[in-house]
Structures are given as C-alpha cells and as structure tokens.
Amino acid sequence: MKNIGILTSGGDAPGMNACIRAVVRSAIYNNMRVFGVEQGYNGLLNGKIKEMTLSSVADIIHRGGTILRTARCDEFATEEGLEKALNVLNVFDLDGLVILGGDGSFKGAKCLSDRGISTVCIPCTIDNDMGYTDYTIGFFTAVETVVDSISKIRDTSTSHGRANIVEVMGRNCGDIALYSGVAGGAESIIIPEVEVDIDNVCKRLIQGKNRGKLHSIIVLAEGVGNAYEVAKNIEEKTGTETRVTVLGHIQRGGTPSTFDRVMASKMGNKAVDLLLQGKTERAIGIRENEIVDFDLDEALSTERVFNNEMYEMAKVLSI
Template identity: 75%
Template sequence: MKTIGILTSGGDAPGMNAAIRAVVRTGIFNKMKVMAVKQGYNGLINGDIDEMNLSSVADIIHRGGTIIRTARSEEFMTEKGLKKALNVIDVFGIDGLIILGGDGSFRGAQTLNERGIACVGIPCTIDNDMGYTDYTIGFFTAVETVVDAISKIRDTSASHGRANIIEVMGRRCGDIALYSGMAGGAESIIVPEEELDVDKVCKRLIQGRNRGKLHSIIILAEGVGNAYELSKSIEEKTDIETRVTILGHIQRGGTPTAFDRIVASRMGFKAVELLMEGKSGVAVGIKENKIYSIPLEEALNVEKAFDEKMFDIARVLSI
C-alpha cells in the first residue's frame, strides 16, 4: 500500500476534519503518499485530486465541515460515472481509499470494492443512524448544538410563558431528539420510532402550567409531523401560546466536541492500519469504546436499534 486516497461524501459532519488529519498523518508516518479527493465521488470522477502533506492538515482538528469539501454524486451511481472513477484511480495510482460519510457513501465504497478497489469506510453523519456502530462522528457535536439552542429558547419562553417546539434533524432516526431532549430537560420528545400522541403532549403542558411552570420545551424530530400544524393543534387544545424553532443546518456546523475529535482520530488511524494489513471492504466503528471493523455489506444491513430504555427514562424525568 503505497498511495491511499481519502474522500468525504454526502452530508458534512463535525469531526470529519479530525478524521482527515488522522488519516493523512498516519499515512505519512508509515511512508505512504496520501491523496485528497475533492468534493466526494464527483472529485473521483473528475480527477480533482491533490497530494496532502503534514501542513495540509495543520490546525484543522477543531474546525467543523470538511476541508476537502463534499457532495452527492448522481453520476457516480451510473456505469459510465463508475468507469470514469476507476480510470482516475488507476491514473493516480491509488492503492486504497478511505471514505467518510453515511450509508450512501458506504454503498459507493462497496461498489468500488466489488470492482477491486480496496476501501475502508468511516461513519460520519450527525443523525447517528448507522446500526453497526454505537456512535457516528458528528453526532455528539450536533447534540451539543441543540442543547445550547434549548437553553437560549428556554430563557425567552419563560419570559413570555410560552411553549416552544424545537425541530431537529433525524428524519429516520430520533437519536438527536432523544439525547438533546434528555440533556435539555424537554417536557416532550417526539421521534419517528414512537407513535405521536398529541393529547399526551398537551396533557404534560397542562400539568406543567397547573403547577406554575412558566415554559415548556418540545423536541420534534423532522419528518414525524409538521411543526406548525402541531403548534396550532397544541394551542387549540391547551390555550398555551406555542412557538416553533427549526434549527436546520446549524446542527451540522460548529467546532466538534472533544469526544468527536477523539473518536474521529481513533477511527482515522484504524482505517489506515486496516489498509496496511491488506483489509478491504470494511467499515470502522466503535462498540463499548473499542474501535473495530466489520464488512461493509454487514455494516449496511445492521438495523439501527432505538434506545427504548433511554426514551422511557426521559419520559419519567420530564413529569
């Protein structure tokens, strides 16, 4: 393994730069050439590739986003686009690829692996929706961003005696809502894994008002229901003024937490180590604080398990 490439694909996640730094420096330490593929699989198709050195990754461990940029590539999913990518890999003499992203990025890595290109995947997505790993890079930073927003919104909600619905990301996975809701002391947490019962939400609000509570926070995972329609329904049923805050892409940005930086660094190191050992078609993950690897195909097929116990605890603590 003389030359390796690294690319970030799909949505960005805080901690990607820490993983890039780890891959580049581990590769160089082991006398390898490290090539950065810009803008995900598009860069692989178009040959937008630069060699990295130690200075290329200086002072990036604390930065959000990805310095080599990212994109979603429809062209790569075609046979023509795939052939272009394979040609570019051959021209640049890349022996193995490390791919940072979510399940879509991993499927691309699996496709390349089936065509004879050694690939290792690193899970980077704020949704934490990949079942084979306890946590994905960027998740805890997104949770911290939401918790910070909850604190600010609580201040103004208390001043006006309002309820506030805060919509967070996680269309298919409610982990951001669950973790931030528990950490932020939300009265109700609405996730795709649990059926929405508006009457139960309203009951909690009324009980809180009756004991003198000045505010209420409701965390809503996007896609479960329309935040504005839910707000209207709550106001009609409770006569409590209810505002909506949609956090959107603010959850993807910002300085990664120490945890995300550490996990990203450990995973980046492990990914290079796997390529050096001749491993291919595998994904790096973390289980019980241990970094491990699993076949890409298996990683993509592990169903994400929702933490029902944690959800129940959050519900008890919010009475």
C-alpha cells in the same frame, strides 16, 4: 500499499476534519502518500485530486465541516460513472481509498470494492443512524449544539410564558431529538420511532402550567411531520401560545466536541492500519467504547436498534 486517497461524501459532520488529519498523518508516518479527493464522489469522477502533506492538515482538528468539501453525485451511481471513477483511481495510481460519510457513501465504497479497489469506511453523520456502530462522528457535537439552543430558547419562553417546539434533524432516526431532549430537560420528545400522542403532549404541558411552570420545551425530529401544524394543534388544545424554532443546518456546523475529535482520530488511524494489513471492504465503528471494524456488507445490512429504554426514561424524568 503506497498511495491512498481520502474523500468525504454526503452531508458534512463535525469531526470530519479531525478524521482527515488522522488519516493523512498516520499514512505519512508509515511512508505512504495521501491524496485528497475534493467534493466527494463528484470530485473522484472529475479528477479533483491533490496530494496532501503534514501542512495540509495543520490546525484543522478543531474546525467543523470538511476541508475536502462534499457534494452529491448521481452520476457515480451509473455504470459509466463507476468506470470513470475507476479510470481516475488508476491514473493517480491509488492503491486504497478511505471514505468518510454515511449509508449512501458506504454503498458507493461497496461498488468500488466489488471492482477491486481496497476500501475502508468511517461513519460520519450527525444522525447517528447506522446500526453497526454505537455512535457516528458528528452526532454528539450536533446534540451539544441543540442543547445550547434549547437553553437559549428556554430563557425567552419563560419570559413570555410560552411553549416552544424545537425542530431538529432526523428524518428516520430520532437520536438527536432523544439525546438533546434528555440533556435539555424537554417536557416532550417527538420522534419517528414512536407514534406521537398529541393529547399526552398537551397533558404534560398543562400539568406543568398547573404547578407554576412558565415554559414548555418540546423537541421534535423533522421526520415526524410539520412542526407548525403540531404547534397549532397544541395551541388549540391548551390555549398556550406555542412557537416553533427550526434549527436546520446550524446542527451540522461548529467546533467538534472532544468526544468527536478523539473518536475521529482513533478511527482515522485505524483506517490506515487496516489498509497496511491488506484488508479491504471494512467499516470502522465503535462498540462499548472500543474501535472495531466490520465487513462492509455486514455494516450496511445491520439494522439500527432504537433505544426504547432511554425513551421511557425520558418520559419518567419529564413528569
């Protein structure tokens, strides 16, 4: 293993740069050359590849986003696109590839490994929606961003005696809403995994008002439905002015948390170790605070288990 490539694919996540840094420095330490692929699989198809040095990754551990940038690439999903990618890898004489991303990025890695390319995948997605690992890089930073926003929204909601729905990312996975709702002291958490009971949400809001509470924070995952319709329903049922704050892509940006930086560094170092051992088709994860690796097929097929115990605790603590 002499030359390896690294690419970031799909949505960006805080901590990707810390992971890139770890891969590059670990590889150079072991006398390997590292090539950065710009703009994900799209850049791979178009040969947007440059050699990386120690200086390439200086002063990036604290930066959000990805210095390699990322992009969607429908062409890669075609046989012609895959052949094009394999040709580029051959031209640059890359023996292995480290892929940072989510489920779609991992599936792309699987296609390459099936054609003889050594691949190691690292989970980078703020949604925390990959079942084989306890956490994904970027998740906790996104939660911190949401909690900070909730604190600011609570201030203005209290001043006006309003309820406020905070819409967060998570189409099919409600972990951002669940964790930030617990940490932010939300009165209600609405997520895709649990059928919403608007009457119960309204009941909690009214009970809070009756004991003198001046605000109500409701955290809603985007996959549940239209936040503005939910707000209108609550306002009609309770008579409480209800506003909506859609946080959007602010959740993907910002300085990565300490936890994300450390986890990303460990996973990046682990990826290089696996390639040096001649291993391929591996997915790195974290289980019970230990960095581990799985067969890529196993990682892709492992269903995510919803933390119902935490959800029930959230209801208890928000009475």
